[in-house]
Amino acid sequence: MSGNGPVIDVRGLTKKFGTKTVVDNFDLSVPKGAIYGFLGPNGSGKTTTIRMVCGLLKADAGAGAVLGLDVLKESDKIKERVGYMTQRFSLYEDLSIRENLEFIARLYSLDNLKGRVDASLKSLGLSDRAKQLAGTLSGGWKQRLALAACMIHEPELLLLDEPTAGVDPKARRDFWDAIRDYSAQGVTTLVSTHYMDEAVQCDRIAFIAYGKKLIDEATADIPDKVGLFARRIEAGDLDDATRRLKSVGGYDVLARFGAAIHLAGRNDAALDRAAAAIEGLPGVQIERIDAGLEEAFIYLMTGASDNFANGFANGAAA
Amino acid sequence: MISFARIKAVFLKEMVQMRRDRPTFAIMIMVPIMQLGLFGFAIDTDPRNMPAAVELRDDGPLTRSFLASLRQSDYFRIVEIVHSLDEGESLMKAGDISYLIVIPENFERDFVRGDRPQILIAADASDPVAAAGPIAAANEIARRAFAPELERLPRKLRGGAPPVELVIQRQYNPAGETSMNIVPGLLGVILTMTMIMITAIALTREVERGTIEALLSTPVRASEIMIGKTTPYILVGAIQATIVLIAGRIVFHIPFVGDLAPFLVAMTLFIFANLMLGYLISTVARTQMQAMQMTFFIFLPSILLSGFMFPFAAMPGWAKAIGEALPITHFLRIVREVMLKGAGFSEIRGEIWPIALILAVLALASLARFRRTLD
Numbered sequence: 001m002s003g004n005g006p007v008i009d010v011r012g013l014t015k016k017f018g019t020k021t022v023v024d025n026f027d028l029s030v031p032k033g034a035i036y037g038f039l040g041p042n043g044s045g046k047t048t049t050i051r052m053v054c055g056l057l058k059a060d061a062g063a064g065a066v067l068g069l070d071v072l073k074e075s076d077k078i079k080e081r082v083g084y085m086t087q088r089f090s091l092y093e094d095l096s097i098r099e100n101l102e103f104i105a106r107l108y109s110l111d112n113l114k115g116r117v118d119a120s121l122k123s124l125g126l127s128d129r130a131k132q133l134a135g136t137l138s139g140g141w142k143q144r145l146a147l148a149a150c151m152i153h154e155p156e157l158l159l160l161d162e163p164t165a166g167v168d169p170k171a172r173r174d175f176w177d178a179i180r181d182y183s184a185q186g187v188t189t190l191v192s193t194h195y196m197d198e199a200v201q202c203d204r205i206a207f208i209a210y211g212k213k214l215i216d217e218a219t220a221d222i223p224d225k226v227g228l229f230a231r232r233i234e235a236g237d238l239d240d241a242t243r244r245l246k247s248v249g250g251y252d253v254l255a256r257f258g259a260a261i262h263l264a265g266r267n268d269a270a271l272d273r274a275a276a277a278i279e280g281l282p283g284v285q286i287e288r289i290d291a292g293l294e295e296a297f298i299y300l301m302t303g304a305s306d307n308f309a310n311g312f313a314n315g316a317a318a
Numbered sequence: 319m320i321s322f323a324r325i326k327a328v329f330l331k332e333m334v335q336m337r338r339d340r341p342t343f344a345i346m347i348m349v350p351i352m353q354l355g356l357f358g359f360a361i362d363t364d365p366r367n368m369p370a371a372v373e374l375r376d377d378g379p380l381t382r383s384f385l386a387s388l389r390q391s392d393y394f395r396i397v398e399i400v401h402s403l404d405e406g407e408s409l410m411k412a413g414d415i416s417y418l419i420v421i422p423e424n425f426e427r428d429f430v431r432g433d434r435p436q437i438l439i440a441a442d443a444s445d446p447v448a449a450a451g452p453i454a455a456a457n458e459i460a461r462r463a464f465a466p467e468l469e470r471l472p473r474k475l476r477g478g479a480p481p482v483e484l485v486i487q488r489q490y491n492p493a494g495e496t497s498m499n500i501v502p503g504l505l506g507v508i509l510t511m512t513m514i515m516i517t518a519i520a521l522t523r524e525v526e527r528g529t530i531e532a533l534l535s536t537p538v539r540a541s542e543i544m545i546g547k548t549t550p551y552i553l554v555g556a557i558q559a560t561i562v563l564i565a566g567r568i569v570f571h572i573p574f575v576g577d578l579a580p581f582l583v584a585m586t587l588f589i590f591a592n593l594m595l596g597y598l599i600s601t602v603a604r605t606q607m608q609a610m611q612m613t614f615f616i617f618l619p620s621i622l623l624s625g626f627m628f629p630f631a632a633m634p635g636w637a638k639a640i641g642e643a644l645p646i647t648h649f650l651r652i653v654r655e656v657m658l659k660g661a662g663f664s665e666i667r668g669e670i671w672p673i674a675l676i677l678a679v680l681a682l683a684s685l686a687r688f689r690r691t692l693d
């Protein structure tokens with residue numbers, strides 16, 4: 001039905017809780033098979049947006065289609081074809097792993113119930129713990145169970161809300177390998193995350209802050225789009241260098257990356273002035289680099305919270 | 319539209335959760351036992367040898383066989399044969415007898431004709447609970463006494479309604495009527511309390527634990543959740559009812575005069591109506607705490623205005639109106655009619671449909687209240 005059109009195509013989505021606008025006039029267009037990253041600081045409205053897309057929250061304004069179905073009116077049909085993994089573990093802690101999977105599989109009226117559940121348990125690597133209560137699983141395993149549950153009906157669209165929070169690095173890699181496999185088979189994924197190493201694996205990223213979409217670009221283009229200049233600074237005493245840089249200012253982002261400091265900002269000359277303050281200190285080496293995704297997002301988040309703080313102050317003053 | 323498979327999914331899930339939640343399950347079973355136990359201690363459950371007087375306005379083989387049965391039973395001790403009502407009443411006033419049993423004129427003739435003659439039993443109901451046992455026993459005594467005679471009657475007069483009607487007249491405490499029905503009443507109250515309580519948290523628990531989000535993200539419909547979440551507990555209600563009835567029989571000697579079939583139909587409907595009332599609460603309450611408070615809000619009128627505590631007939635109009643809207647009011651009438659008086663389907667039809675109506679209204683209200691979103 002949707003043919004080659006976008007799998008998610010929503011415009012002007014708006015959600016208010018009380019007087020607070022949590023998602024403001026949000027547009028999103030996700031093509032079939034894409035892995036779409038959804039980033040933004042805490043409380044920016046990611047979960048709320050995802051819930052509106054799968055029909056769990058009613059948008060106050062806006063319209064659009066998901067899988068070619070009306071996002072406001074046809075959520076029953078949308079739900080059959082979407083797999084939504086909630087941010088908070090929302091399976092039954094007092095049911096066993098198998099019982100949880102069976103419950104979900106039944107709700108989707110799947111045939112070959114036992115076969116599907118067995119296959120799901122096997123791919124999870126939980127076959128021999130199938131009788132364990134979900135509540136007794138470790139945090140990371142709960143996430144993996146939730147992920148398996150939302151995929152058991154082979155959805156065409158995956159909405160994953162921080163699916164790898166608390167998951168160990170190996171399992172996270174496995175998870176992303178799986179997502180890429182699905183993508184190759186035509187499954188579309190919208191995934192929210194706070195991890196940069198996951199963000200770079202997305203084809204495209206939407207960045208939302210305080211309900212407003214700030215950026216919606218192919219992942220590779222984002223640093224350019226944000227327009228940051230950057231320096232990589234090594235120093236014998238990183239703490240001392242950090243203190244001195246802070247006292248000078250003139251940059252937008254100062255962040256430790258392993259054994260170095262990354263300094264980034266929109267004003268290249270200001271970066272030079274800041275760097276000059278520590279030049280000549282023992283072990284200091286300054287190198288011009290291209291700003292990466294992480295600097296870009298830290299910059300965006302800093303700006304966003306500033307905007308928010310300003311808005312808040314104005315609001316209080318008014 | 320409605321999928322049986324999805325109802326089954328919710329149903330099975332609830333069953334597993336109920337089985338796992340041992341403490342709650344234990345409470346559900348313990349509540350009726352405890353309640354009965356409390357009443358058991360408070361009541362002299364087994365009064366025997368109650369002094370009684372008999373006035374015989376007719377004489378014949380039937381009358382004598384009834385008198386013999388009365389004498390044999392250890393509930394009554396016949397201390398006097400009186401010759402007028404006045405005589406009997408003065409004895410009762412003096413406290414010499416607790417019961418006056420009157421066999422009416424033409425008793426033998428009416429019995430043989432199948433006219434269901436009445437036997438009057440006037441009871442000193444100032445200790446109403448003590449009065450309950452022997453009065454209930456009188457039914458059984460009459461049945462046994464007349465059984466052999468009944469055999470000789472033409473077939474068409476046998477079966478159906480009992481051959482005689484016992485008219486119970488409570489002296490000094492007409493309100494004692496309710497106490498006589500304490501066990502049947504208790505059945506209604508216990509089912510009301512526990513059934514509403516169980517389903518009042520059906521949805522609120524899912525909301526509080528966050529599981530509602532995964533549940534609602536699947537294609538499951540409001541009606542499927544409603545049916546799947548209420549029906550498993552009919553079983554629990556049936557277990558409770560069985561406990562109360564068996565204990566009532568053993569401990570309180572409450573007979574079960576009527577048929578089981580109309581009773582089971584009424585009871586299933588009643589349990590379902592209470593479950594639905596609880597479910598409606600769970601669509602309104604935001605937290606389990608709120609749900610519990612609303613449940614208690616329902617308990618009060620259920621106990622006070624249903625005829626359990628005070629006789630329904632004596633209540634003011636507004637209280638009656640509230641009472642009629644509660645499923646327990648109708649159920650109490652049904653239980654009394656069926657258990658104590660042997661009423662059948664046709665007699666209780668007038669009380670069954672109100673329960674069915676309440677159930678339907680509650681179900682529709684729940685569906686209207688239920689939000690398939692998280693707003």
Ligand SMILES: Nc1ncnc2c1ncn2[C@@H]1O[C@H](COP(=O)(O)OP(=O)(O)OP(=O)(O)O)[C@@H](O)[C@H]1O
Nearest residue numbers: 017018022040041042043044045046047048049087
């Ligand atoms: N039901 C609700 N009632 C009132 N406010 C809400 C409700 N749900 C969310 N909010 C508010 O909406 C804002 C956005 O929340 P949301 O959960 O969408 O953020 P998020 O981007 O997913 O954050 P995080 O990264 O922490 O998961 C927050 O300020 C939150 O407090």
Ligand SMILES: [Mg+2]
Nearest residue numbers: 046047087161
């Ligand atoms: Mg979130």
